[in-house]
Amino acid sequence: MARITFLEAIMQAQQEEMQRDDSVFIMGEDVRCNVFGTTTGFVDAFGAERVRDTPISENGFIGAAGGAAMVGMRPIVDATISSFLFPAMDQICSIIAKSRYIYGGQARLPLVIRSCLFYGNSNAAQHSDRPYPMFMNMPGLKIIAPSCASDMKGLLKAAVRSDDPVLSFEDSTCWMAKDEVPEGEHVIPLGKGDIKREGTDITIIGVAGGVNVALKAAKALEAEGISAEVIDPRTLVPLDRELILQSVRKTGRAICVDPAHMTCSAASEISATIVENAFDALRAPVLRVTTPDTHLPFSPHIEKPLYPSVERIVDAARKVMGAKQTQPA
Amino acid sequence: MARITFLEAIMQAQQEEMQRDDSVFIMGEDVRCNVFGTTTGFVDAFGAERVRDTPISENGFIGAAGGAAMVGMRPIVDATISSFLFPAMDQICSIIAKSRYIYGGQARLPLVIRSCLFYGNSNAAQHSDRPYPMFMNMPGLKIIAPSCASDMKGLLKAAVRSDDPVLSFEDSTCWMAKDEVPEGEHVIPLGKGDIKREGTDITIIGVAGGVNVALKAAKALEAEGISAEVIDPRTLVPLDRELILQSVRKTGRAICVDPAHMTCSAASEISATIVENAFDALRAPVLRVTTPDTHLPFSPHIEKPLYPSVERIVDAARKVMGAKQTQPA
Amino acid sequence: MTTTGENDPRLEKYRRMQRIRQFEAKAEKIHADGEIPGALHTYAGMEASGVGACMALRDDDYMVGTHRSHGHPIAKGAKLRPLMAELLGKKTGVCSGKGGSMHLSDFSMGSLGETSIVGSGGPVAAGAALGAKLQGLDRVALCFFGDGASSEGAIHEGMNLAAVWSLPAIFVCENNRFGMSTPTSDAVAGENVADRAHGYGIPGVIVDGQDVDAVEAAVREAVDRARGGKGPTLIETKTYRYGDHAVNMGRELTPRGPEHDEWVKRDPITIYRQRLIEAGVAEDDLDAIDKAVADDVADALQFARDSAYPVFEEAFDHVFVDRLPIPAEVQAHA
Amino acid sequence: MTTTGENDPRLEKYRRMQRIRQFEAKAEKIHADGEIPGALHTYAGMEASGVGACMALRDDDYMVGTHRSHGHPIAKGAKLRPLMAELLGKKTGVCSGKGGSMHLSDFSMGSLGETSIVGSGGPVAAGAALGAKLQGLDRVALCFFGDGASSEGAIHEGMNLAAVWSLPAIFVCENNRFGMSTPTSDAVAGENVADRAHGYGIPGVIVDGQDVDAVEAAVREAVDRARGGKGPTLIETKTYRYGDHAVNMGRELTPRGPEHDEWVKRDPITIYRQRLIEAGVAEDDLDAIDKAVADDVADALQFARDSAYPVFEEAFDHVFVDRLPIPAEVQAHA
Numbered sequence A, B: 001m002a003r004i005t006f007l008e009a010i011m012q013a014q015q016e017e018m019q020r021d022d023s024v025f026i027m028g029e030d031v032r033c034n035v036f037g038t039t040t041g042f043v044d045a046f047g048a049e050r051v052r053d054t055p056i057s058e059n060g061f062i063g064a065a066g067g068a069a070m071v072g073m074r075p076i077v078d079a080t081i082s083s084f085l086f087p088a089m090d091q092i093c094s095i096i097a098k099s100r101y102i103y104g105g106q107a108r109l110p111l112v113i114r115s116c117l118f119y120g121n122s123n124a125a126q127h128s129d130r131p132y133p134m135f136m137n138m139p140g141l142k143i144i145a146p147s148c149a150s151d152m153k154g155l156l157k158a159a160v161r162s163d164d165p166v167l168s169f170e171d172s173t174c175w176m177a178k179d180e181v182p183e184g185e186h187v188i189p190l191g192k193g194d195i196k197r198e199g200t201d202i203t204i205i206g207v208a209g210g211v212n213v214a215l216k217a218a219k220a221l222e223a224e225g226i227s228a229e230v231i232d233p234r235t236l237v238p239l240d241r242e243l244i245l246q247s248v249r250k251t252g253r254a255i256c257v258d259p260a261h262m263t264c265s266a267a268s269e270i271s272a273t274i275v276e277n278a279f280d281a282l283r284a285p286v287l288r289v290t291t292p293d294t295h296l297p298f299s300p301h302i303e304k305p306l307y308p309s310v311e312r313i314v315d316a317a318r319k320v321m322g323a324k325q326t327q328p329a
Numbered sequence C, D: 001m002t003t004t005g006e007n008d009p010r011l012e013k014y015r016r017m018q019r020i021r022q023f024e025a026k027a028e029k030i031h032a033d034g035e036i037p038g039a040l041h042t043y044a045g046m047e048a049s050g051v052g053a054c055m056a057l058r059d060d061d062y063m064v065g066t067h068r069s070h071g072h073p074i075a076k077g078a079k080l081r082p083l084m085a086e087l088l089g090k091k092t093g094v095c096s097g098k099g100g101s102m103h104l105s106d107f108s109m110g111s112l113g114e115t116s117i118v119g120s121g122g123p124v125a126a127g128a129a130l131g132a133k134l135q136g137l138d139r140v141a142l143c144f145f146g147d148g149a150s151s152e153g154a155i156h157e158g159m160n161l162a163a164v165w166s167l168p169a170i171f172v173c174e175n176n177r178f179g180m181s182t183p184t185s186d187a188v189a190g191e192n193v194a195d196r197a198h199g200y201g202i203p204g205v206i207v208d209g210q211d212v213d214a215v216e217a218a219v220r221e222a223v224d225r226a227r228g229g230k231g232p233t234l235i236e237t238k239t240y241r242y243g244d245h246a247v248n249m250g251r252e253l254t255p256r257g258p259e260h261d262e263w264v265k266r267d268p269i270t271i272y273r274q275r276l277i278e279a280g281v282a283e284d285d286l287d288a289i290d291k292a293v294a295d296d297v298a299d300a301l302q303f304a305r306d307s308a309y310p311v312f313e314e315a316f317d318h319v320f321v322d323r324l325p326i327p328a329e330v331q332a333h334a
């Protein structure tokens, strides 16, 4: 075990999987120069054929990853920033998500599309999207959104090995955080959530970087005598609904923390799942702590307060703990 | 008042708004030949400059609608089938949804993007999308999804007059249904839902064509002595949350019927809204009747049962009516 | 050179064109009878384009096609039974009943998708070519697309990618003079789609799409270039579709000018049949092929009719490798 | 012809290039000091491209730009105060603090968006040109985009649309030899981006991007064509950016070859200054311009610094025409 950052975990996962399997290769804009630091030394180690700088044409090279996967390769696409998935939406939704199905299982699309959630640092609306909820509504795409280096490595390795297409959403607020990460064979199955903190009074389900804010809030709540359990689904598709429900059945209260925009967010889905399946256990409304349905502005003074914060989560928890527990007859 | 179809209502709305305002024009693939019958006679009436056949390049002409709107036009884009919005996702999400915001209010984008929800008729996965939930997660886009001819006309006219960009999702299962539709000035404000049927025991919120299935289910439930109220939000953004909550506060029970895929659907959002804001009134779980998270297959025998049906809604209602009304302490 | 075991590649070319023509004639008929659900876009008139192109390919080469999907797989050598069964939505269909008329893709023949999103095959073909290159195989990938599709960004991006990486790809624009109802000249800027090649620094070739030999020769040259590591070629086959955009649309979409009759007179199968006869092929041999194809089509239809529909659970297969869990409330009413 | 009221268009050209250069030098410095949040992509080295192009436009013509957004609005005549205030995230910024360095778009100068999604301006420019045409105005719309952007489908679709509809649009590809770190030749197929024009049947022009007069002349010809209803032109300005892709990235992204020094020697401002002097303009007059520009920049910075930040509620303005309701639980902690 070594303490490495989230970005280093991505690099390790890619490196190990490329060493392990010749059919794995990486492509994306400026991956050789290695903008965010997840492919350092890769050209030297693997050659320029397997570490490919693409033209600026997301629909083209993401679709090409689909084509390459169909003939037996295992591409990792580094799409850099999630906002750049919009130009590629057609290849992702029409080809990558649907080809296996529409051709009755003839197609196989083992590929990973990585992109970071680049919010919170004055990059303005066109660079600050957190679009995973959109993709959750499209069948055929597995989605990971890890919150720590160790999960990042284990899930990315699983993603590369998966025969299904996987979107990896990498929260830039986690990039520099260090964590104990097992070296070598450390593979976390897609679809298994994790209890990041045990608790008894309230369940806080965090999404991506929202998990870390939730953990801080849990600590603050502890000081108030409120014991919060923090659940990290880690994979958004398939979603570990059972783990979430188990926790809510225990605590009777839930808050969903999600940096995405509120409407049709992962938080909305989790909330709907809870009320649908654990209603009898619920002792209070399920609250969502998300980014309101506004765009993200450049000016830091007005951008920062829009994201889920410790204060907002603590407030929500207080509200939920104090909620009337009787129901109208 | 005349009884006209949903498609005729679209045609009337377009016609009246084009007569009213010279800055309104229509463009899309094959609009002159008028594939679905919503622009019959338009070239003769308005000339080929205002009724424009576009190249097959959705990102190009939808983005061009944005540009034309910025300089004072009011384009109506007929994108035909909703699945063809994916190639245009970047112009919709990066330019049309965000330009007013990112430029601090300097830009004005009065435009309408129409597309139909083309499901249920063996068109296979690439033509059967119901992608409005994806757009609900993107701020800056108003969204209408009417369920009857009268609402279609009134909302489309409001959409054309709106200074905000509006996506119009037109459910093809409603196309041929006739309805009393006021002639001339009939404008329904964006953001106002409608009670399609009053009831006391259970609230069924329908989305797009889901409303009509819900109405049929309500009738069937009446025979069982269950009084269902059917709510049609009509506009998905802004969503008339208050109308939904009022009804649920009255009935204490809710079912969300939505032809979209379950995960992160409009139904999920509505459910989350209800549990967040009307928990005290809830006497049973909020159930979603949606299309499961599979793609839509070509073969009609296996396609049709995937959509919300009267039977599934009735079942859900029975379950909700019989649900235990006590809560754990 | 044919690779299907037939002895005379000329006869094989003729046979494949006949198979497309007759397969479609049957399909069109039973669609009118309501036996085929969904839309049906016929390829009749364009057979020389598809067959000429595919005859220049090896069996292990890749191909990507379009919504007008009956022609390409048959041109590449696909069996008719699974294609016809697919049209009827049967489990034995080439796509297990999931795809239908717009998606008759036979992966066993190297077909990587007949995709009904216009233009979307471009990046896929580039990717397949990239895959072949990375694997050190000398396979090529051929992308069919329409004149209308040339306006899509996906086609541009696919061609630019293939050109800049010198991928073994061939882009074949089947210019049948129309999108759905829109004449090419109203939608596609420039004289010829092939002129776009210049901008990518690759060869752009225009060929008579009604002449199967001419198409084959042009594609063969492009395939040789591609296999030789010299990168992609853009080929435009000037062709024509006889039918409306799709069958049974309620009314005619595609406007027909006086040139319609001219085109029909230049029928690719008639032209080629004549050429073969002039080259000494016995008419009887050609008639025998026609007859054998008719039998094949009849057999395919019988097979399709005899086949079972998929069962409901199969709707949940192939979203992912593992079958999706089926919600009980849905299952209950299926 | 200048339209800003200055008397000598030559001096105006010089002045605008100086304004860009000095505005950016200041911005780069205070970004290093931490006074400007977010990314900063400098335009230094490319001034002749933007100014030459915009000098060929009227004030009421439209323009669409890119993430490298400091040059275009200043070239089109924008005032410096709101630009600098925007960089600092102030309420008085040209985008009210919503856009920042990548989006310095001044709509009052006909700028319809400096959009940081690469290539996304193409369709917008085509649409603005369409709007002008439908309104019967003789305005044109000019689209700046990078060499890297030429690979995007959006640029292709915008150009095809403009060409097929003969719209009054001018596409100016500012080829500065790199995307972010990727040399143009590794990403863009074909010899020149301008060669793409042939495929759309429109003129493709290559011009020395370091020569403001040459750029202006080329764009002027294209503007005349466009205003005359003859449709779009694609112009490629061969230029160079001096700085790295963006400032303060932690390490150098763009690789620098031996040609770097050659390019820096061909500085567009130096070249033009020399030309003016040779044409008889007094050095003192040019020095006075330099000085006046320095004062303007200092004034803009002072203005920006003195300006207030937006208040939190404003984060909910401009999503729609009406301010969004602000959730109480968010407001409580803002």
Ligand SMILES: Cc1ncc(C[n+]2csc(CCOP(=O)(O)OP(=O)(O)O)c2C)c(N)n1
Pocket: B029, B056, B058, B084, B087, C067, C068, C116, C117, C118, C119, C145, C146, C147, C148, C149, C150, C176, C178, C179, C180
């Ligand atoms: C992205 C997209 N836009 C629109 C359509 C609707 N559509 C289906 S076929 C067609 C015309 C295609 O023209 P072309 O590419 O020339 O092919 P052809 O039908 O002539 O073979 C259109 C517009 C579609 N399927 N996909």
Ligand SMILES: Cc1ncc(C[n+]2csc(CCOP(=O)(O)OP(=O)(O)O)c2C)c(N)n1
Pocket: A029, A056, A058, A084, A087, D067, D068, D116, D117, D118, D119, D145, D146, D147, D148, D149, D150, D176, D178, D179, D180
């Ligand atoms: C759609 C999209 N993809 C990727 C990026 C990231 N990006 C920003 S600038 C840039 C390089 C652009 O190159 P070019 O078009 O030549 O413009 P230049 O920066 O050289 O002025 C890239 C890849 C982006 N902003 N948008």
Ligand SMILES: [Mg+2]
Pocket: C146, C147, C148, C174, C175, C176, C177, C178, C179
């Ligand atoms: Mg065509």
Ligand SMILES: [Mg+2]
Pocket: D146, D147, D148, D174, D175, D176, D177, D178, D179
């Ligand atoms: Mg560049």
